[in-house]
Amino acid sequence: MITVAQIAEKLGFEAEGETGLQISGAAHPKAAGPDQLALAMDPKFTKLLKDSAAQAAMVPPGFDWQEAGLRAAIIVPRARFGLAGITRAFAIAPHAPEGIHPSAVVDPTAQIGQDVRIGALAVVGPRVRLGDRAVILPQATIGEDAVIAEDCLIHAGVRIGARVTIGARSIIQPGAVIGGDGFSFVTPEKGSVESVREGGAVAMGAENRVWARIYSLGSVEIGEDVEIGANCCIDRGTVVNTRIGHGSKLDNLVQVGHNVQIGENCLVCGQVGIAGSAEIGNRVVLGGQSGIADHVRIGDDCVALAMSGIAGDLAPRSVVMGAPAGPRKIMTGALIAVRRLPQLMRDVQELKKRFPLGGQGG
8 A cells, every 4th residue: 555645746746635545546537445545637627526436536636526526636748648657557467476496498608697587488598698687588499699787577468689789768569589690581682672673673583582681689678667569579680780779669579670770769650561671760759550661860859650651851840641651631631532532524515515525616
């Protein structure tokens, strides 16, 4: 149990009323019990508090919490930021018994820090370094020479390849694969792709008869406070390392190709695909199912709306949408125009009836 005052202090918000009330957890206003903190930071939820069993709530500035029958309140100026703080305070950590599970396979050359937890059937390869308080959950595998810094959480079934480095406090969600081979192949002679790029068509003799693998000699570097979603795939670099900067967050099912460089504090939503050697600046947001072509450079603070197809470089602070992606304002106008085409065609047909082509002039 924790008091209202302690919660407010931890989150950096102001508490009012009987701040010594004991709180066991947080809940939706409809479901909150007498010892739970009702989450009513958004004004649309405050109207539910009169019928709630909660005695304390998180509310927006200016709300009369006493009139709603509450005994205490925490004032939250920014609703979703408050939600981030309160969920962090009451987050349930994954079950990870202390020490190394008897069924785990840990190479004798691995360096294990203090208070590290390694779950059942996990595999830690040769010369791996695990920082203090790192948690490796069941059936995760960590390849040779990988470095996992302190306070990292590696969820069940994660595959971390050779020589991968992961910065402090990073979280890798279940099923992610970090450090697989890059998808890089070449034909002995110019193939169909090169032919199309040069001339716009597949030239005679440009058949792809044999694909030769370009092996991945690099690895993957992941910064501090990074989160990698479930079933993400991050390929290691061909010669240079694939890199993801401090604080960046990748949603589930994101594909990051070989040599890709992602800056700091980026947000990459589900099913985004980033092709090899693309460079993503700092604080970039890529909406779900967006696709980034190879060798494209995206400047700092760009925002790509969902399903954007980005085939060329973007200047900093660009906002784009569509496939191929273009400036949001222009592409929105184009979509509106496309929706008006049926009416335009009807108007044209009506005009043709009224003014037949080839008719006699007056």
